[in-house]
Amino acid sequence: MTTGIRAAHPEDRDALGALKLRSSLAWGDHVEELRAMPEAREVPAAHLPHVTVAESAGQIVGFATVLPGDAADRAELEDLFVAPEAWRKGIGSLLLAEAERRAKALGAGTLEVVAGERARPFYEASGFRFAGTVQTDLAPAVRLQKDIR
Template sequence: MIEENSARPARPDEQPALEGILRRASLAAPDYREQLLAHPEVLALPVEQIEAGRVFVSELDRKPAGFCVLVPASTDELELEGLFVDPPFWGQGIGRLLVCRAAAIAAGMGARRMSVIAGHEARGFYEKCGFTVTGETRTQFAPALIMHLMLDAAVGSNE
């Protein structure tokens, strides 16, 4: 079982392991597998994001099981730029834990909301985490949803 406080800042030496999680999680979902295999350069986690303190890791048995990436979107908004859970650990609450941790970090930094650009297949997950659809966009591979989470409500509901 995972404890709520188990998401911590990533370390630069973990970058290869985290990229492995990113690749496995991305390729396990069939929707974009072919495009991702044709463009492996998009399956990267720049060490600069880790060094900037933007990457947060959740562990199981002292090994990374998932991570998220938070980046500034505007003066009062942070974007959940990436959320990846190693496929053997899907369905164990790690993704939700990482969203909750990211929301708490964003609120602590003074952000009023958190955004995510999500594929249509992830809509249900993010809605269960409190996000609402606020628009549509297009990613490199497909149409996507723009979703937002108001942090005052999200942080208050998890206390």
């Protein structure tokens, strides 16, 4: 089946939030903490104009959110989630390529992401490089960045 990319619609918010939580829980890490965090199951309405959805057979199978960064030449990959049953099918790479395109459209030359250790290899294989460590609500994570000029 083919996977299409489209902009998110307001009526997608519930499905996106459910996918975000399901994808986060699939690794089995921090389960109770994630279930207790409202933001683990929400996509803020203000983010919707910045969300790209991957759809296959009429079902949302992933999404990515690219926000303008705190510097004019930077953008932040806020979210990239793929439904666990769709992992390892190229959807994450498809969404990441679209995220890079959107970041460039924002005028960014650098795309940044905060990633946990399980996601780090995916981003590094896609050209992201270590830029520092950060403390998230759940655990330490890495800040990665990619030159997209």
